[in-house]
Amino acid sequence: FINRIMRNICQMETKEVIVPAQGKIHLTSEEQRFFQDLKQVVEKKGCGTELRVAGGWVRDKLLGLLSTDIDIALDNMMGEPFARLVMESIPSIRGLGTIKANPQASKHLETACARIHGLDIDFVNLRSEDYCEDSRIPSMQIGTPSEDAHRRDLTINSLFYNIHKDTIEDFTGNGLQDLFSRVARTPLPPKQTFLDDPLRVLRTIRFAARYDLAIAEEIHEAALDPEIVEALCKKVSRERISKEYQLMMKGNNQIKALKLLNDYNLLNVIFLLPENMQNLLADGYKLTLELVPEQSPTDSFYLYTAAILSQYHNAQEFSVPKKRSFYPLFEHICCESLKLSNNDSKVISGILSNxxxxxxxxxxxxxxxxxxxxxxxxxxxxxxxxxxxxxxxxxxxxxxxxxxxxxxxxxxxxxEKPIVDGGEVKRVVGVNGPDIGKMLQAAISWQILNRNGTKEQLVEFLIQNKHNITSSS
Structure with missing residues (x-):
């Protein structure tokens, strides 16, 4: 079905929709200089490439937002060969990099990247996609602008800026209207596009939260389809799911993102619980509605994630096997379901354990x-x-x-550092093994209660109370 739609689109290529920019894109001096350089490269090298800027830069510029990340889409060659032509023509450019195709990380094609005139530039060819049933990793070919636009996640991300014509190109016919009407809509029927790449469901939520978009009714229906949830679990890695969740929580409008995740029953996918574990995530989600976001996006991410897992904070009641022991369920979810970094897992686990x-x-x-x-x-x-x-x-x-x-x-x-350390306690007080830990705990407690106390006073306290401290459980 999807391939038939793409063939029809290809046949309609001569009827491309080119729309003048609403509230015309205003180029910075750096952008003007860069685009002029690119046009000169095409003219000097005779490569016949029609140059377009794709996706996020176009969207953000039309919204009046600053963007220094520019994706240059090429219609007749791959990114690296064209980037080398640019370097040959502009000797001042240094440090061309190549990002190899890595489908698991959503890098389906090799991309050439460089920093030019203070701008972060990616060079990549236009592409079309074909999906097989059991994978979200498509086979790729060089495509037409229309094919490239229609394979994108949302219409607002499908717009092009044609560098040669100084026009906005809207090949889906809905991108500009949806952008200015603040609507999240897929270029192709949402159920099929979500089945092809279920990660697009999460990306839709992230963009809807970030830009405060209303979600088209047909997306609501598709996102609630159990087949989509099953495809998300089956075809998308835990790392990619976690990355989208973290981008949502570290962006703005986290409450809207969480509401949509809850409405579409996707919290159960993100916070994947062990089999037969009682599901209390909905109770945790309710707490997030009472929390005010932190000034720091990272702190908000910690706070909301801990809130969702808050009903599992009792490690004695909720734990999972680990080798010959057990560890808290919330640690398991942070490490295995969310695939968080060691630092992020440590912070969230610290909040919950305390x-x-x-x-x-x-x-x-x-x-x-x-x-x-x-x-x-x-x-x-x-x-x-x-x-x-x-x-x-x-x-x-x-x-x-x-x-x-x-x-x-x-x-x-x-x-604040403890006034005494374990070695001093062992030597001066005369204790060993587990008793050293008990003494250090007592020392810290004394330090709290005696903010101006001296080391000599502390040692005297420990010696006098040695028996009571070491005999305590």
Whole structure:
């Protein structure tokens, strides 16, 4: 079906739709210089290439947004040969790079890249695609502008800027209208295009959130089709799913992205649970509706991800086997389902593992427990308090505890080093093995309660209380 549509498009190529720019694209001096250089390359080398800028740069320029990433689409050759022609004609250009085709990372064709006049440039040929049933990785051929436009995820990303004609080309016939009407629409029937590459469902959500787009009704129907969800799980790697999720959460309008993921039952795909595990993700999603995004996009990503997993924060109740032991379910999801980096997994797991303590100290304002929580969560202690307050359902607790922390000068307690280390405790107090850990915990507690205390005073305390400390469980 999809191939028949593409053949029909190809036959209609002579009827291409060229639309003058609405609110004409305004080129910077760097862009004008670069485009003029490219036209001179075509003229001098006699390669007959019609040069277009594709996709995101066109979309963002029409919206009045800054964009320095430019994809140059070529109609009669591959990216690297043309890039070498550019380098031969503009000797000042250095450092041409080639990104090899890597379909698993959504790089289906080899791309030549360079930095020219302060702009990040990719050179790539126009392409058409053919998909097989069990893979989202298409076979590629050099295509026409219309074929290239119709194989893209959304009409707003299918627009071209023709460098020679200084015009916007809208080969789908809907791109400009959808862009200015703020509508997410697929160039081809959504169910088929989602089945071909199910990752497009997630990309649709990401762009809808980023640009605050209304989603076309036919996309709603296709996204809710269980066949699409099955294809997403079967054909797309966990790494690619995670990348789209992280781009959503580190962008703007995270709440809209999460709502769409929830509406389309895709949270279950992103936060893939082990078989037979109780599904509490919907309860976690409800908490995100009560959270205000952080100023830092990365902190928002940590906060919302922890909120979705918050119902699994009790590691004793929710854990999974790991070799000869068990580890918390939330760690499993961060590492295996979301495929997060070690640092991101550590931060989110730290928030969740300290959530019970956060809820306790929000109510009790216990000085020692609060300081230990800050020591564990480091600079993210405010995130765990914010999530804890929402879970308790009582406003004002975080503000009150934050004031208490400030008055106690504990905001950066995680940066303070213990007055004594394990070697000193072993040598001076005379303990070994697990007792060293108990002594260090007691030393930190003493340090919290005696902010101006000296090392000598601490050692004296440890020696005097050695029996009570080491005999504690």
């Amino acid at each position: 959530l019970s303590t956060a809820m306790e100290v929000l109510r009790s304002q216990d000085l020692v427990k609060t300081a230990f929580m800050i020591r564990e969560t480091k600079e993210y202690w405010r995130l765990v308090l914010k999530l804890g307050e929402v879970m308790l359902g009582t406003q004002g607790l975080k503000e009150s505890l934050t004031e208490f922390i400030t008055q106690s000068n504990l905001q950066t307690f995680y940066l």
